[in-house]
Amino acid sequence: MKISYNWLKEYISIDINAEKISNILTEIGLPVKNTKKISSGKEENKEDYILDVEITPNRTDAMSHYGIARDLYTVLKFRGNMVRLSKPLRYKTTINEDKKINNNIKILIKENQKCIRYSGMSVLKINIEPSPHWLTYRLKSIGVDSVNNIIDIANYVMYELGQPIHIFDIDQIEEKKIIIKNAEKNTYFQSEDNITRKLNEDDLIICDTKKLFSISGIINNIKTKLQRNTKNIFLGSACFNPTFIRLTGKKHSIKTNSQYLFERGTDPNQTVFALQRIAFLIKEIIKSKKIYFNIIDVYPNPICSPKIKLRHKKIRNIIGKKISKKKIKNILSLLEIIIHYENDKYFLVEPPLYRIDVKREIDLIEEILRIHGINEIKTSNKIQISPLPNFFYKTEYQIQKTLFEQLVCYGFQEIISSTIIKENKYSFLFNSFLNREEIKIINPTNKNYKLMRSSLLFSMIDCIKYNFNRINYPNSDIKLFEKGKVYYKKNNKFLEKTYLGISLFQNEEKKYIKFKSFFYLKGIIEQIFQKSGISSYTQIYSEHPLLEKCICILHNNKNLVEIGRLKNDFLKKKEIFYAEIDWEYLISIIRSNKITYIPFSKYPISRRDLSLLIDKNISFEEVNQLIKKRENNLVNKIRIYDFYENKNFPKSKKSCTISFFFGSKKETLTDIIINHEMKEIESFLKKELNAEIREKK
Known part of the structure; x- marks a missing residue:
């Protein structure tokens, strides 16, 4: 927004140059991009400065010259400067009644939620003529062209107070009524930018009993332009719902200064004052004793400031x-x-x-x-680090609280289900596969429920089935987790273990969903590992009686997590993905972890990419672990981010692209050193994987 320095001084008595004003505005959150010096021409040969101020959308109070002056006054007065703030002069006209005016306009607001307040002023016996030099110059200095004295005054007040004004010819208003209401369906409106817009019942209009004058006060009808012979005018000053104005502007591609201010929210207490200010300027500029004013104000539901x-x-x-x-x-x-x-x-x-x-x-x-x-708030020379989170105090409750909060943040909901389930073939199949026995209740209270669960998966399935039939939206996901015990018998011993089960139900019928959801769930598990401080783990394909393409994640060669997609069609054409974490083992790993501090290297990291052609039966994890095992202090980390198959490749081959990140704690690595290391890595991969080098960058 462009602000004139001389115009600013109309409201605040300051003896500070424009450059310092720019610095103060920037300091109080109204940054000035640049300050431009201009000449004021005939106005006593004075110089002026134009400040280009960046104002955030929530600061509509500062989107005007008086608003900027008010903020400047506050900070300068607080800092001990001798300043005075002068509010713009106004003509105190009678509100809602003036016997001298026989053709008063009535205002009817039919949409109180969209139009908060509407104030209008009738002005009779005016003369439309060119504006005086001072007014023309003020507008020109901020990039606004002069039209005539009435329109220029309305624009001046808008840039002075931040209150948009629209003007109509009173003699064109049928039955002397201004109505604010929703448009009728398929109403066509030709606006002053020569575009015909189609309106519907959601669009707010300003009209009389027959004609449409304006869309929400942000753009007028082309036929309502003031003519030279216009003698009587009506000025509207309103406060609209900013959300609605924003939607209207976007819907009809309207970008005007009025729309810019209205969509950010204007002050409902300023509508009448802006009209009184216009009345003062009209009397000063036209200088006729025969001009009459009358203000009508409609404020159905006054807004109260929050306490x-x-x-x-x-x-x-x-x-x-x-x-x-x-x-x-x-x-x-x-x-x-x-x-x-x-x-x-x-x-x-x-x-x-x-x-x-x-x-x-x-x-x-x-x-x-x-x-x-x-700048008055002094900062300490010491760097203070907040204490370590409770997670590292190693109590199971604190670990559980931290991990559960993490799952909730990802949109999962915790469930607590019964440990007794129905007898089913899947439970028998699951236990037979693991060479263990189901535990049956001898004297159950319910004949159907007589089996102790051996996996949290069965409780999850029942919960998903129940929620699937009651879900509100057809494409919603069901994301659940549960920590609970499972029970089984092995080698004539009754055993119970605690697991954390996480399930994801995708209610979408898309072929790629199984891949997207599997890696999403796997990513959740890896985030839990990262939060838990677990960095060294491997993954292998695993056989599972109920999960297909199951992956088992190992820590120190011991099973920690199993992830996969449910094999059996429990819900037709729907995908259920499930992960089960050995809770007791996870807790023991976290408790054994030690907190270490590794300083950041001050030397830059360099990246090199390498594409290989390898056998199809070589998994992601095999390549990953193989590269990790190779001792090299210069490779900080690796990322395997692409596997690619093509008909031009041999049927038994696939392409794998790997990123290597090189860095040293002692020096900046040169291209010679990095290229030498890349050659060593290429030779290593050719030997170990029988790989063919396709491309390197």
């Missing part, structure tokens, strides 16, 4: 420094934030409505820090 509790302790904790209550109260007062109540622990405050970005306690603390100055 926020601002705690002293919270301010200190967030800012990192104790700021005195006197300074805090001074800042709040300068920001026009009302303090309703205070005690030793907190303030109860109410921000002004124009600060739409201040809704929470943290927003208030940000404002205090912004005005106090972030």
Whole structure:
């Protein structure tokens, strides 16, 4: 947004040059990209500076000259500067009644949720003519072309106060009624940009009893343009629902200055003031005693500012420094934030409505820090590291809490199911495969449920079946996890073990879903390993009676996890993926892990890619483990990210692409060193895998 330095000085008495103003604005969160010096022409040969200010979308209060001046006044006054803020002058016209005007306009709002407030002003006996030089120059300095005195005044007030204004000819308004309502279906509207738009029942329009004047006050009908002979006008000043304006602008590809301000949220308390300001400027510029004004204001459901509790302790904790209550109260007062109540622990405050970005306690603390100055908060020369998370204290409860929170963050839901299940062929098949016996209850309370579960998988399937029939959306996933005991008999001994079961049900009928979901679930397991500090593990294909393409993940050659897709068609054309973690073994690994600190290398990492042609029966894990076993201090890590098959390859071959990351803790590696290492690696892979080198980068 372009801001004129001389225009800014109309509202704030400052004796600070434009460059310093730019620095202050940047410091308080309104960064100035550049400052351009311009000449004011005939205006007493003065020089002006145009500040290009970047304003975040939530700061509509600063999207105007007066808004910027108000923020500048706050920070300069707090820092001890002798400044004064002057509000723009206005003409205090009578609101809702003026006997001198016989053709008053009535305003009807039929959509209270979309139009929060609508204020209108009738102005009679005006003259449409060119604008005076000072007004033309002010607009030109910020890149706005002059049209005529009335439109220029409306534009001036919009850039001065941040309140859009739309203008209609009163003599064109049928039955003297302005109606704000939804359009009828298939309504066509030719806007002032010469585009015909098709409207429907969701579009808000401003109209009379017959004609459509404007879409939401953001773009007018081409036929409503003011003519030279126009004598009586109606000016509308509104506050609309910003969400709705944003959707309307996007839907109809409308980009106007009014739309830009409305979609970010305007101050409902400023609609009348903006009209009174226009009335003042019209009287000053046209200088006719015969001009009459009347303002009509409709505000169906007045908005109240939120009352926020601002705690002293919270301010200190967030800012990192104790700021005195006197300074805090001074800042709040300068920001026009009302303090309703205070005690030793907190303030109860109410921000002004124009600060739409201040809704929470943290927003208030940000404002205090912004005005106090972030540079005034001294930082320690020492680097402080937060204490290690509870996860590393090694109690099972803390480990469980951390891992369960991680699963919940990935969208999984915890279930707690019965350890007694129905008798079924799958349970018998599962136990027979593992050479163990099922445990049956001799005297069950329910004839159907008389078997102790030997895997969490059976409980998961029952839960998925139950939820599948009650799910609200046809393409929703069911993601579950459960920690529980399983029971079985082996070598005439009754045994029980604790497992963590994780299941993913994909309710989509797509061929590739099985691959996507399998690797997603495997990625979840690897994230658990990373959180647990488990880095050394291997994976092999495993046989499983109920899971197809099952992978077993080993740690120190002992089974830790099994992952796979359910073989049997429990739900037709649906995919169930399941992983089961040996919980007791996982806990023992975590408890045995030691926390080590490895400093970052200050030397850069270099990457080289290598494509190989290898036998199809060589798995990802075999290549991965083979490269890891090769002793080389310069290879920090490897990534195998692509396996590729092509009809041009021999039927027994596939392509594998590997990335090698080289780095040293002692020096920056040169191309000569890295290329030598790559040759050694190529020779090693040719020998061990009978690989053919395809490409290297």
